[in-house]
Amino acid sequence: xxxxxxxxxxxxxxxxxxxxxxxxxxxxxxxxxxxxxxxxxxxxxxxxxxxxxxxxxxxxxxxxxxxxxxxxxxxxxxxxxxxxxxxxxxxxxxxxxxxxxxxxxxxxxxxxxxx
Numbered sequence: 001x002x003x004x005x006x007x008x009x010x011x012x013x014x015x016x017x018x019x020x021x022x023x024x025x026x027x028x029x030x031x032x033x034x035x036x037x038x039x040x041x042x043x044x045x046x047x048x049x050x051x052x053x054x055x056x057x058x059x060x061x062x063x064x065x066x067x068x069x070x071x072x073x074x075x076x077x078x079x080x081x082x083x084x085x086x087x088x089x090x091x092x093x094x095x096x097x098x099x100x101x102x103x104x105x106x107x108x109x110x111x112x113x114x115x
Contacts, residue, residue: 002026002104006095009109012085016113020080022095022106029076032099036069036080038091038111048093049080063089085113 008020020036035050049069051057057069068081078095092108 002097004095004097004104004106006093006106006109009093009111011112011114013115014085014087014113016085017081017083018085018111020082020093020095020109020111022078022080024076024078024095024097024104027076027097027099027102027104029097030073032097032102034069034071034078035096035098036078037094037096038089039094039108040088040091043091045094051078053099082111085111087113089113 003026004024006022012018031053033050033052036048037045038048039045047060048063049059049067051069051071066084071078090113092110094108095106097104
């Protein structure tokens, strides 16, 4: 059974930092492209960061330079380090594992950036 579980969300002040983690079990983790997406209330889900099976990363302009994605294949884990957080980063953050026709999602973790 495949499970994708996020953790690390919470309330943080503007300018602060937060580290999200995602553990994926039941898959051959090393061959999956791993990604973080977010969805704010009333908005569509959007890509935040992806890391390929080979470790190549990609970010949209809205988070580039502030967010860093990394993976540890020995622990089936992907992290998202978020710095210089802004109120507009407030959203539910979802972890995604993708390989070919296979696509798995976690249930999300809420990040709230507010003073």
